[in-house]
Amino acid sequence: xxxxxxxxxxxxxxxxxxxxxxxxxxxxxxxxxxxxxxxxxxxxxxxxxxxxxxxxxxxxxxxxxxxxxxxxxxxxxxxxxxxxxxxxxxxxxxxxxxxxxxxxxxxxxxxxxxxxxxxxxxxxxxxxxxxxxxxxxxxxxxxxxxxxxxxxxxxxxxxxxxxxxxxxxxxxxxxxxxxxxxxxxxx
Amino acid sequence: xxxxxxxxxxxxxxxxxxxxxxxxxxxxxxxxxxxxxxxxxxxxxxxxxxxxxxxxxxxxxxxxxxxxxxxxxxxxxxxxxxxxxxxxxxxxxxxxxxxxxxxxxxxxxxxxxxxxxxxxxxxxxxxxxxxxxxxxxxxxxxxxxxxxxxxxxxxxxxxxxxxxxxxxxxxxxxxxxxxxxxxxxxxxxxxxxxxxxxxxxxxxxxxxxxxxxxxxxxxxxxxxxxxxxxxxxxxxxxxxxxxxxxxxxxxxxxxxxxxxxxxxxxxxxxxxxxxxxxxxxxxxxxxxxxxxxxxxxxxxxxxxxxxxxxxxxxxxxxxx
Numbered sequence: 001x002x003x004x005x006x007x008x009x010x011x012x013x014x015x016x017x018x019x020x021x022x023x024x025x026x027x028x029x030x031x032x033x034x035x036x037x038x039x040x041x042x043x044x045x046x047x048x049x050x051x052x053x054x055x056x057x058x059x060x061x062x063x064x065x066x067x068x069x070x071x072x073x074x075x076x077x078x079x080x081x082x083x084x085x086x087x088x089x090x091x092x093x094x095x096x097x098x099x100x101x102x103x104x105x106x107x108x109x110x111x112x113x114x115x116x117x118x119x120x121x122x123x124x125x126x127x128x129x130x131x132x133x134x135x136x137x138x139x140x141x142x143x144x145x146x147x148x149x150x151x152x153x154x155x156x157x158x159x160x161x162x163x164x165x166x167x168x169x170x171x172x173x174x175x176x177x178x179x180x181x182x183x184x185x186x187x
Numbered sequence: 188x189x190x191x192x193x194x195x196x197x198x199x200x201x202x203x204x205x206x207x208x209x210x211x212x213x214x215x216x217x218x219x220x221x222x223x224x225x226x227x228x229x230x231x232x233x234x235x236x237x238x239x240x241x242x243x244x245x246x247x248x249x250x251x252x253x254x255x256x257x258x259x260x261x262x263x264x265x266x267x268x269x270x271x272x273x274x275x276x277x278x279x280x281x282x283x284x285x286x287x288x289x290x291x292x293x294x295x296x297x298x299x300x301x302x303x304x305x306x307x308x309x310x311x312x313x314x315x316x317x318x319x320x321x322x323x324x325x326x327x328x329x330x331x332x333x334x335x336x337x338x339x340x341x342x343x344x345x346x347x348x349x350x351x352x353x354x355x356x357x358x359x360x361x362x363x364x365x366x367x368x369x370x371x372x373x374x375x376x377x378x379x380x381x382x383x384x385x386x387x388x389x390x391x392x393x394x395x396x397x398x399x400x401x402x403x404x405x406x407x408x409x410x411x412x413x414x415x416x417x418x419x420x421x422x423x424x425x426x427x428x429x430x431x432x433x434x435x436x437x438x439x440x441x442x443x444x445x446x447x448x449x450x451x452x453x454x455x456x457x458x459x460x461x462x463x464x465x466x467x468x469x470x471x472x473x474x475x476x477x478x479x480x481x482x483x484x485x486x487x488x489x490x491x492x493x494x495x496x497x498x499x500x501x502x503x504x505x506x507x
Contacts (some may be wrong), residue, residue: 005288027291030383031419031429032403033375034241035289053380055372056288057454 002060004037012044012063015052019044019063019116028053044114045121066115072105080105080123082113093120101125103158104176125176130185131155132171139167149181204499207328208487212281214327215301215483218320219279224303227278229266231285235462236261238447239403243287244459245296258459259285262480263302264404265465268433271304271476272468279303281483292495293425295484296504304478309432310405310416313477314393317420317428318347321391321486328490343390344422344490352386353396354414361385367398367413374398387421391489394419404440405431420481422489430479437469 002013011022020041029035035056042049044065054060070082070091079092080102091113095102101111101123109129114122136152149161154174162172162181173182219226236244236258245259260266262284270278284300305312325344358366361382366374386392395418399407402415416432434440444461451458487499497503 027289027294028379029241029289029294030375030378031426032239032241032401033378034372036376036379038380053376055376 002062004054004056004058004060007037007039007054007060012065013041014061014063015041018046019065019121023049044116064117068113068115070111070113072107072109072111074107075102075105082111085110091120093123097121098123100179101176103179104129104131104156104174106131106156127176128182129174129176130171130187131158131174132187133162133166133168136162136166136168140164200498201501204487204491204493205501207491208499210327211324211487211490212483214324215281215320218323219303222277222316224277224279225275227267227270227275227280229260229263229270229280229282231260231283232257233260233266233462234258235265235460235465237265238444238451238459238461240447240450240454240456243289243456245285245287246457256460261286262300264478264480265462267302267304267478268473268476269465269468271306272471272473276306276474277304284480290504292497293485293488295496295500297507298496299483301481301483302478304476306474306476308477309475310395310418310430310477313430313479314351314395314418314420317393317430317479317481318349318391320481321420321422321427321490322347324486325490346390349391349393351393351395351418354394354398355396357382357386357394371400374401383421383426384424387423387425387427391420391422391427394421402434402443403429403431404434404443406434416477422486425485425489426482427485427489428479428481430477432477433473433475435469435473435475437466440469441466 002011007022007025009022009024013020020043022039023042024040026038027035028038036053037056038051038053040049040051069085071085073081073083075081079094080098082091082093084091093113097120104125106129109125112124113120114124131154133152134155137150148164150164151159152162152166153159158179160174160179160181166172166184171185171187173185174180175182216226232247234255234257242261244261247257247259263280263282267278267280279302281299281301283297285297287296289296303316322345354366358364358377363377363381366377386394396408396414397405397417399413399415402417405415405417408414408416418430419426420428448458484496484499487493488496491499493499
């Protein structure tokens with residue numbers, strides 16, 4: 001159990017059956033009155049963000065969370081299969097749990113899998129990945145200033161917006177947190 | 188709390204804010220001397236830090252403290268009123284007060300308190316003092332319309348009188364339920380969540396006529412005994428000062444202490460001793476008086492446009 005004085009950014013607690021992470025917190029107290037801690041929490045399962053105010057002295061339940069580093073092997077259309085890098089056991093993650101992470105997954109990629117009470121709950125990819133453009137309209141030279149973009153498909157199958165000067169076969173760096181193009185890379 | 192700034196930015200911030208803080212301190216002392224106040228000093232390590240339910244005192248350790256406890260003061264009020272009982276009639280001091288566990292963007296467990304008293308007046312005279320003091324500080328700082336003070340219109344600080352709003356009216360205005368029938372905890376939650384952010388927008392604002400159960404050491408109003416002669420000053424949603432017309436009756440004071448100590452016991456909190464020398468001072472005759480504690484760091488925040496108390500402190504708690 002945690003107390004309100006243990007509240008820090010990044011603290012993980014269990015509330016209403018779900019794991020939550022403290023995004024931000026604020027101590028509030030009228031000079032002569034009761035002290036409270038107002039906490040901004042993010043649901044680690046659904047991503048929902050909300051504010052809760054706890055009275056000083058209130059107790060908060062610890063969330064039973066574990067993170068495992070694992071390497072991607074393959075998917076069978078239903079589940080995605082990984083190998084735990086410590087125990088070498090296979091881990092299966094349903095497509096629903098993979099969410100958008102499935103869009104940028106590549107063979108042998110090493111990811112972090114978050115388990116909540118023994119069940120895989122979230123897959124975190126490396127923040128930046130490099131991928132090859134497998135299809136896009138031919139490049140247009142000299143148009144780097146306008147910020148205009150076109151759509152491109154990469155070797156993981158995902159589609160994203162890229163600048164006009166890029167061509168099929170080019171390699172690019174992508175930010176997996178929001179799935180956006182960062183820069184061209186030389187291969 | 189993690190440091191809010193990279194060191195170089197923090198250094199620049201302090202090089203801007205600390206000289207201004209120093210000028211405010213000097214201007215504040217000049218204000219009181221010119222008003223005919225005497226500057227006094229009272230103990231920081233004291234025998235009783237007060238027994239209020241929602242204040243956690245630091246207890247000192249060391250040789251000689253096994254049989255007689257010493258605590259860091261949470262407020263200089265008891266000692267200052269003992270000085271009034273000896274015959275002084277206008278006193279002020281600038282000192283440090285300590286409240287364990289109070290840490291956040293607006294709180295540091297060690298903070299600078301400005302406390303002053305006048306004999307023969309009620310809390311309205313002290314409200315006037317607050318208004319004139321903060322206006323004096325704003326003028327000394329050369330405050331004018333400034334994008335650095337976004338939430339308070341600087342011109343309005345200088346333009347009085349500031350509104351006096353009753354506790355009940357402030358709740359109504361914020362769309363919160365009538366505070367009087369509520370239990371104190373629910374009321375405090377509404378106060379911090381809904382009402383405080385609306386207080387002192389534009390020009391600073393006094394919250395007056397507190398419910399009697401929030402009287403602390405304030406006298407109950409003769410006109411309406413459901414309310415206490417207690418006020419708080421707010422600027423831009425920030426609580427700046429808390430003052431009252433003082434309770435003079437020793438038995439009334441002891442009754443409130445007993446209630447607080449019972450509440451502390453029920454919550455499993457430490458029960459510091461009641462300051463019997465203060466009770467003796469009340470019995471010997473404390474003249475009718477009113478006084479206030481003003482958070483100097485908070486006033487500096489308001490006037491310097493700081494969002495966090497750390498911006499006006501040379502060494503915040505974690506760095507102390």
